[in-house]
Amino acid sequence: MAARADYSYRDDPSVPAFADDKPLILFDGECVFCSGWVQFLLKRDTEKRYRFIVAQTPLGEALYRHYGLETRNYETNLLIDKGRAYYKSDATIRMLEGLGMPWALAALLRIVPRWIADAAYGVVARNRLRIAGRRESCVVPTADMRERFLG
Secondary structure, three states, rough: OOOOOOOHHHOOOOOOOOOOOOEEEEEEEOOOOHHHHHHHHHHHHOOOEEEEEEEEHHHHHHHHHHHHOOOOOOOOOOOOOOOOOEEHHHHHHHHHHOOOOOHHHHHHHHOOOOOHHHHHHHHHHHHHHHHEEEOOOOOOHHHHHHOOOOO
8 A cells, every 4th residue: 555645646647537525435346245334334424425436447446556555356445535545444444433423433443553453454354255245236326325426
């Protein structure tokens, strides 16, 4: 995972331009576990704070490559907020914080050293397809959901 300056993707010609006025969550659209996470967020994000994009789109792949991430085994959700990318446990905690109370209490998880939290995240990420499987067909989003997806 490459550390990059805020909004560095804007200067990368391989990353298509996109609306970055709201936090963007990139996820593995073929993973039932990951899609379930997005459904969880959509249901609880009543203020429509987040936008979403499937990693298996041209923009999703370009962003993963830009940040030095694997574009085949999407082992981390990626949160881009105010031009900065967050990964693994940090991204998950930030996503939950953005939902407001009671989910914002996830910030308490920051007391766990990041190397431990990321190791736990990694175990789940590496086994997510065994845990939940691969999606055979896409979820058909409602009109309300559709406006929150890019790509």
